[in-house]
Amino acid sequence: MDQIARTPKQIGDAIRRRRRKLGLSQTALGKRVQIRQATVSAVESGEPGTQLRTLCDVLAALDLEFVVRPRSKAAPAEIEDIF
Amino acid sequence: MDQIARTPKQIGDAIRRRRRKLGLSQTALGKRVQIRQATVSAVESGEPGTQLRTLCDVLAALDLEFVVRPRSKAAPAEIEDIF
DNA sequence: TTAGAATATGCGCTGTAGCGTATTTTTGGG
DNA sequence: CCCAAAAATACGCTACAGCGCATATTCTAA
Numbered sequence: 001m002d003q004i005a006r007t008p009k010q011i012g013d014a015i016r017r018r019r020r021k022l023g024l025s026q027t028a029l030g031k032r033v034q035i036r037q038a039t040v041s042a043v044e045s046g047e048p049g050t051q052l053r054t055l056c057d058v059l060a061a062l063d064l065e066f067v068v069r070p071r072s073k074a075a076p077a078e079i080e081d082i083f
Numbered sequence: 084m085d086q087i088a089r090t091p092k093q094i095g096d097a098i099r100r101r102r103r104k105l106g107l108s109q110t111a112l113g114k115r116v117q118i119r120q121a122t123v124s125a126v127e128s129g130e131p132g133t134q135l136r137t138l139c140d141v142l143a144a145l146d147l148e149f150v151v152r153p154r155s156k157a158a159p160a161e162i163e164d165i166f
Numbered sequence: 167t168t169a170g171a172a173t174a175t176g177c178g179c180t181g182t183a184g185c186g187t188a189t190t191t192t193t194g195g196g
Numbered sequence: 197c198c199c200a201a202a203a204a205t206a207c208g209c210t211a212c213a214g215c216g217c218a219t220a221t222t223c224t225a226a
Contacts, residue, residue, distance in 0.1 A: 002151070003151040006142070006149065007139055008135045008136065011151065014151040018153075027172075027173090037174090038173090038176095041173060044173095045174085048136035048139070050135040051135070065152060066089065067149070069086065069147065070101075070146060118184075120202085121204075121206095122185085124203060127203095128204085130183085134213085137184080
């Protein structure tokens with residue numbers, strides 16, 4: 001449920017999962033936040049240039065929040081590190 | 084310890100607290116991440132345009148991570164909402 | 167299989183992040 | 197108080213995010 005996210009990709013994945021769980025299309029989500037469907041697509045695909053404003057708006061629309069915490073706990077290996 | 088952060092400002096605050104706890108200056112942190120002291124300053128002050136790349140780099144350098152989760156739990160009121 | 171929805175991508179444009187460099191302002195220890 | 201270290205701010209520059217608009221591609225249910 002709580003999703004550790006250390007990279008833009010992981011954040012994007014968490015957002016996509018949540019959006020789908022809520023049964024929203026990228027277009028529908030975009031309307032709520034006043035951003036384009038294309039921008040939602042970019043955020044979910046983990047564009048590292050995504051701005052914090054955009055991210056926070058999307059999280060709010062999905063009723064999600066960030067927690068910032070020390071990296072003490074175990075985290076899954078990243079795909080990027082394997083290949 | 085775990086810091087709920089729903090806005091750029093709250094994220095910036097969490098970063099600043101952590102940096103100070105680790106006894107780092109903005110310049111020292113910037114060197115680790117290869118960004119300018121001025122950029123660290125901007126991130127900590129909650130610039131909403133901050134890019135995800137920058138944010139994730141800074142978090143990594145401070146050995147912090149994000150958790151993405153539903154907003155179910157109680158969260159403190161935001162300063163912006165009070166004034 | 168296939169139509170229709172959903173998502174990804176392209177193009178030209180505007181706004182702005184982060185850069186180097188530098189200065190000003192704030193701060194905290196002596 | 198005073199000064200050095202830290203932090204905030206300034207300026208011109210380049211790179212690119214997000215925009216509107218449009219199309220291409222991929223999913224999915226009938």
